[in-house]
Amino acid sequence: xxxxxxxxxxxxxxxxxxxxxxxxxxxxxxxxxxxxxxxxxxxxxxxxxxxxxxxxxxxxxxxxxxxxxxxxxxxxxxxxxxxxxxxxxxxxxxxxxxxxxxxxxxxxxxxxxxxxxxxxxxxxxxxxxxxxxxxxxxxxxxxxxxxxxxxxxxxxxxxxxxxxxxxxxxxxxxxxxxxxxxxxxxxxxxxxxxxxxxxxxxxxxxxxxxxx
Numbered sequence: 001x002x003x004x005x006x007x008x009x010x011x012x013x014x015x016x017x018x019x020x021x022x023x024x025x026x027x028x029x030x031x032x033x034x035x036x037x038x039x040x041x042x043x044x045x046x047x048x049x050x051x052x053x054x055x056x057x058x059x060x061x062x063x064x065x066x067x068x069x070x071x072x073x074x075x076x077x078x079x080x081x082x083x084x085x086x087x088x089x090x091x092x093x094x095x096x097x098x099x100x101x102x103x104x105x106x107x108x109x110x111x112x113x114x115x116x117x118x119x120x121x122x123x124x125x126x127x128x129x130x131x132x133x134x135x136x137x138x139x140x141x142x143x144x145x146x147x148x149x150x151x152x153x154x155x156x157x158x159x160x161x162x163x164x165x166x167x168x169x170x171x172x173x174x175x176x177x178x179x180x181x182x183x184x185x186x187x188x189x190x191x192x193x194x195x196x197x198x199x200x201x202x203x204x205x206x207x208x209x210x211x212x
Contacts, residue, residue: 010044011051013037018057018068019150021157026070034066055147071155073205079148080201084194086141087132092190094135095181102131103182110174121167122156128174152204159207166203173199 014034017023034045049066052058059067109124126149133145173196180189 005044006038006040007044007047010034010038010040011048014045014048015052015055015057018052019154019157021154023068025068025154025158027068028061028065029068030065055150057150069151071158071208073208075151076155076204076208077201079152080197080204082144082148083152084197084201086145087129087197088190088194090132090136090141091177091181091193092186094132095186095189096184097135098131098181103178106174106178107182110171110178121170125170125174126153155204155208159204159211163203163207169199170196 014023014037017037023029031042031045031049034049035042038045038048049058049060053060057069059069061067106124106128130145130149133142136142173192176192177189177196180186180192
């Protein structure tokens with residue numbers, strides 16, 4: 001297998017550290033710091049930084065450093081606003097494109113009696129939501145949704161949204177969405193998706209306020 005170019009490796013390594021909050025939101029980092037974790041010369045690092053700035057994950061301040069994008073309430077609200085526009089629409093118009101096996105596999109998961117562990121829950125949560133977006137087969141929506149997911153994943157790690165009460169509420173909300181989908185009541189499924197996203201938005205903003 002051909003090894004990927006150094007500039008791609010640098011981009012992937014730095015991006016992952018930002019997404020996982022190894023470089024904390026709002027922190028200043030330097031090229032020297034980045035080069036310690038990335039193989040090669042400064043050129044791949046600089047190329048990576050440029051790409052990450054285009055993704056709004058960093059801001060370059062000449063002679064000062066590289067600011068890791070902070071996690072701000074206004075950004076969280078904007079990201080959820082887009083989700084609340086697109087995901088109910090995707091469920092309503094494209095939910096019928098997903099197979100019965102898809103819904104039954106999530107039925108087995110969402111109706112477990114015990115609460116999920118956090119990492120497992122968020123993995124399944126991401127898979128469920130992303131499936132509706134991918135069902136639209138719209139490359140523009142899919143591409144932007146991927147960017148939204150990256151930023152919200154980062155905020156989720158940063159705020160440490162692990163509250164058991166919220167997990168229980170999220171489980172119930174997913175059950176309601178799923179049951180409407182199984183009944184092929186796409187209007188209700190879209191409505192329940194909207195309600196779920198509104199609750200997730202409020203929970204994230206509340207956790208963020210406690211963090212700040």
